[in-house]
Amino acid sequence: MRLDLAPFASDPAQGRGRRHAEAPAPTRNDYQRDRDRIVHSTAFRRLVYKTQVFLNHEGDLFRTRLTHTLEVAQLGRSIARSLRLHEDLVEAIALAHDLGHTPFGHAGQDALHACMRQHGGFEHNLQSLRVIDVLEERYPAFDGLNLTFETREGVLKHCAKRVARWIDAHEPGGVGRRFLDGTQPSLEAQLANLADEIAYNAHDVDDGVRSGLIDFEQVCALPLVARFRDEALAEYPELVRMKPRRLLSETLRRMLSAQVYDVIDTTRAALARHQPDSADAVRQLPPLVAFSPEMRAASSALKRFLLQQLYRHPQVMDTTERAQRIVRELFAIYIDRPQDMPADFAASPLPHRAVADYIAGMTDRYAIREHERLTGQRLFDHGPG
Numbered sequence: 001m002r003l004d005l006a007p008f009a010s011d012p013a014q015g016r017g018r019r020h021a022e023a024p025a026p027t028r029n030d031y032q033r034d035r036d037r038i039v040h041s042t043a044f045r046r047l048v049y050k051t052q053v054f055l056n057h058e059g060d061l062f063r064t065r066l067t068h069t070l071e072v073a074q075l076g077r078s079i080a081r082s083l084r085l086h087e088d089l090v091e092a093i094a095l096a097h098d099l100g101h102t103p104f105g106h107a108g109q110d111a112l113h114a115c116m117r118q119h120g121g122f123e124h125n126l127q128s129l130r131v132i133d134v135l136e137e138r139y140p141a142f143d144g145l146n147l148t149f150e151t152r153e154g155v156l157k158h159c160a161k162r163v164a165r166w167i168d169a170h171e172p173g174g175v176g177r178r179f180l181d182g183t184q185p186s187l188e189a190q191l192a193n194l195a196d197e198i199a200y201n202a203h204d205v206d207d208g209v210r211s212g213l214i215d216f217e218q219v220c221a222l223p224l225v226a227r228f229r230d231e232a233l234a235e236y237p238e239l240v241r242m243k244p245r246r247l248l249s250e251t252l253r254r255m256l257s258a259q260v261y262d263v264i265d266t267t268r269a270a271l272a273r274h275q276p277d278s279a280d281a282v283r284q285l286p287p288l289v290a291f292s293p294e295m296r297a298a299s300s301a302l303k304r305f306l307l308q309q310l311y312r313h314p315q316v317m318d319t320t321e322r323a324q325r326i327v328r329e330l331f332a333i334y335i336d337r338p339q340d341m342p343a344d345f346a347a348s349p350l351p352h353r354a355v356a357d358y359i360a361g362m363t364d365r366y367a368i369r370e371h372e373r374l375t376g377q378r379l380f381d382h383g384p385g
Contacts, residue, residue, distance in 0.1 A: 006084035008276040010186045016149035019133075019171075020142045031088035034151045038092060041138070041145060043099040043131045049363035050098075051105035051323075052200075052207070062207045065098050065105075068199060072097065075260065076195040082264045083271075085188050092147070093154030093192040100127025102360045103367040104323035106311075111324035112356055115331040119352040126163060127360050129156045129175070135357060149175065154189030183283045190289035191263075198259050201302050202252050208310040209248055216248055222305055224298035228254035262295040322379040323364075326371045330359055333374050340374060 005011060012030040025033050038044055047066035063071075073094035080090040101124045102108030113122040129152060133144040153175040159167070160179075167176030178185060205225070208214040220226045232250040233240055239247040270288040282288065291299060310316065334355040338346040341358050348354030362370070372378045 008282050009085045010089050010150050010188050010279045018146050018148055020146050030148050031092050034147045035092040037145045038095045041136050046363050049365050051364055063203050065101055069098055071199040072195045075199055076192050089188040090192050092151045096155050099131045100124045103362045103364045107320040107323040108327050111327035116356050122356050125158050150186055153185045154192050157193045187282055194289055202256050204306050213313045214309050262292050266290050266292045326367055331355055
């Protein structure tokens with residue numbers, strides 16, 4: 001074990017290993033190896049052209065799934081270091097957590113779920129696990145990336161009991177089990193999940209203001225944001241007139257820092273209260289990585305604001321409707337004409353799941369081009385060509 005790891009941190013030497021046994025790497029621990037496999041995967045490269053809130057072609061500076069993923073990994077590693085958790089495991093989970101996301105973000109996911117409603121549904125979190133377990137094709141001896149149990153359980157952060165029972169039937173005692181017996185994942189998995197929330201709240205405000213769809217003064221009606229704007233102006237009063245962009249950046253920087261420190265302090269207090277002496281002991285306790293009640297309430301208020309003012313903005317909804325139409329029509333075409341897909345998808349004995357896998361793996365721009373090729377319609381006039 002590394003000397004700087006806390007006793008409750010995940011230790012790759014004590015982990016549950018991989019589904020297919022492999023000899024250890026001479027210079028890397030198992031979690032580093034997971035991280036490296038994820039970075040070199042096809043699904044990871046596709047994230048650069050997958051929507052966060054705004055389509056990739058709507059502006060060069062808006063976040064994509066890739067930049068979001070990197071921000072989650074950075075926040076997660078920073079907090080993990082302070083808590084003496086395993087940074088490589090946090091990073092691996094963060095880098096893989098959105099690999100199963102559809103083109104067009106949540107709009108694409110909702111449309112694909114509707115198409116798959118009679119065939120098991122679609123959920124991007126479960127699809128991320130499917131990508132790393134099955135769909136990546138890089139190794140001669142097994143499908144998927146053959147990642148460790150600890151990385152895989154962190155990727156599967158949500159799971160309906162119906163699905164968990166199916167997973168547990170195929171992998172007894174595996175990554176679906178905790179959803180059936182009410183236990184918790186590792187602290188590293190808990191941290192990656194919360195870092196995801198911290199990252200997207202902040203960067204969606206940044207992108208929303210940059211786009212002009214929401215106004216900075218609107219966001220400052222929220223106490224969480226107003227507090228850090230006021231702190232920034234107290235130290236740099238000239239920002240209000242001369243540097244409005246810097247005022248937004250400084251406000252969000254302070255907000256991010258406060259949330260990080262809040263998680264560290266709250267988690268340290270929970271660890272001191274429960275005193276887990278091993279990673280396995282953590283699994284029997286309530287969730288330990290968390291915001292304080294005050295920060296949780298403030299973060300939830302920000303999420304509600306973004307839902308009403310940004311994600312449901314008429315311009316975003318217009319994009320959503322066109323994106324969902326593309327997904328629905330592609331799904332119907334491929335079910336009717338599987339030969340329009342690559343041969344390995346077309347030959348699947350589970351045609352609906354194969355179509356879902358194929359569409360979920362598309363980037364925004366590839367889905368736009370495929371839809372135009374198959375229907376003769378271009379629904380995004382300024383989409384990539």
